[in-house]
Amino acid sequence: MVASTQEVVYTFLxxxxxxxxxxPTRMSNLYSTTAEVTHINYQHGFNYDDGKEVLPTIKLIGKENINGFFKRNIDKVSDIKLMINSCDFQNTGGVSRDDILIIVTGELFWSDSPTFKFAQTFVLNSISNNYKSFEITNDVLKFIPDSLEEYVIIPKKV
Amino acid sequence: MVASTQEVVYTFLxxxxxxxxxxPTRMSNLYSTTAEVTHINYQHGFNYDDGKEVLPTIKLIGKENINGFFKRNIDKVSDIKLMINSCDFQNTGGVSRDDILIIVTGELFWSDSPTFKFAQTFVLNSISNNYKSFEITNDVLKFIPDSLEEYVIIPKKV
Amino acid sequence: SKLTVTKTLEFPLFVNANQKDYIRARSKRREVRLKTINSVKEINLD
Amino acid sequence: SKLTVTKTLEFPLFVNANQKDYIRARSKRREVRLKTINSVKEINLD
Incomplete structure (x- = not known):
């Protein structure tokens, strides 16, 4: 039986x-050799509890770097919790269009943190003809700010 | 001279x-024959001024449907204004990886509407070897809610 | 479609609008938000 | 990586957490937001 795109997407998530x-030490097995990942940058005094709206991100290229990233940050990665609001997907790739573009939105948090709004985009590359085996070629985690301050236009000096 | 990925992305935007x-009647020329687009659904009493946080979307498959969509909604489409906050991109596609994945975040509005927070994802397919000509194979516009109401857990009845 | 090269963009980038248009629309969004700020959504964990 | 098939998901979907964990974290976000609600950002259009 061939799985539908939706079934593949839901299983992937x-x-x-x-x-x-x-x-978490086996996260990198999900990625292709040349995958590109934009994920949370845990370096440089990372702190999610000081009122910031968005978290810094870092771009990693290649399975080896991705593996190092997830292994280095195992404590933070394994404590990530999510409320997923929506999941949209489209077929993509070459003429056969059997790759899948996925956009997930929701909020992400840790045991002792506030929530952070995010949109995460994946491209899954089909690595078998029967639509049953995929690897991630792209993974972009993007934080969405929700500031509330009032904007006031300063009058020009005459 | 070969353009960098960043130059292609910025020019594309x-x-x-x-x-x-x-x-707006020539929007569909930017898309590939089999492109998939998720964009604003202007049908069914579309109204952006009644306090809703997110707008309904519709999925269109194929250049012809995309052409019809932009032509039908020419007034609304040509009045779209944007504040773009960020633009992230990664190389994607097959072994050559000369396609581009783009994620744009920001706020979208019309002449008489409030702002709507969004994340828009594109996949650009390279259609020439010199990295100079592209078409959109995927375009997903996703609205991000920013509700503020307080959540209160109701105690279980004993 | 043929593209010619753009080297840099500055963010926030206003498209088909200026900063003043944006501030007007943003204040409408702020009004809507403030209206719902004290509303309460009851969650039943049963 | 091999996948086995999942037919449906319900949203909101809680992952590695339950609704109670989420409500706790969300209320922290709400506190942070409320603190900045009356701040003003001055924009100079010159």
Missing amino acids: QTYYGRMKND | QTYYGRMKND
Whole structure:
């Protein structure tokens, strides 16, 4: 039986986010050799509890760098919790269009942090003809600010 | 001279959003034959001024449907204004990785509307070897809610 | 479609609008938000 | 990586957390927001 795009996407989401918690050292197995990942930059005094709206991100290229990233940050990665609001997907790739573009939106948090609004985009590359095996070629985690301050235009000096 | 990925992305953004205002009937020329687009659904009493946080979207497949969409909604499309906060991009596609994944975040509005927070994802497919000609294969516009109401847990009845 | 090269962009970038247009629309959004700020959504954990 | 098939998901979907964890974290975000609600950002259009 051939899986539908939706079935592949939903299964992927459970595998990806589930592995973060249960088996973070094996996260990099989900990615292709040349994958590009934009994820949370935990370096430089990382702190999620001082009132900032968005978190810094870092870009990693290649499976080896991705593996190092998830292993270095195992404590933070395995404590990530999510409220997923929506999941949109489209077929993408070459003529066969059997790759999948996924956009997930929601809020992300840790045991002792506030929530952070995010949109995460994935491209999954089909690595078998039967639509049953995929690897991530792109993973972009993007934080969305929600500031509330009032904007006031200063009159020009005459 | 070969353009950098960043140059292609920035030029694309100016072409895409500029054409919405200046030449919306030619929007569909930017897309590939089999492109998939998720954009604002202007049907069914569309109204952006009644306090809703997110706008309904519709999925269109194929250049012909995309052409019809932009032509039908020419008044609304040509009045779209944007404040773009950020633009992230990664190389994607097959072994050559000369396609581009773009994520734009910001706020979108019309002449008489409030702002709407969004994240828009594009996949650009390279259609020439010199990195100079691209078409959009995927375009997903996603609205991000920013509700503020307080959540209160109701105690279980004993 | 053919593209000619743009080297840099500055963010925030206003497209088809200026900063004044944006501030007007943003204040409408702020009004809407402030209206719902004291509303309460009851969650039943049963 | 091999995948086995998941037919449906319900949103909002809580991952590695339950609704109670989320409500706690969300109320922290709400506190932060409320602190900045009356701040003013001055914009110079010159």
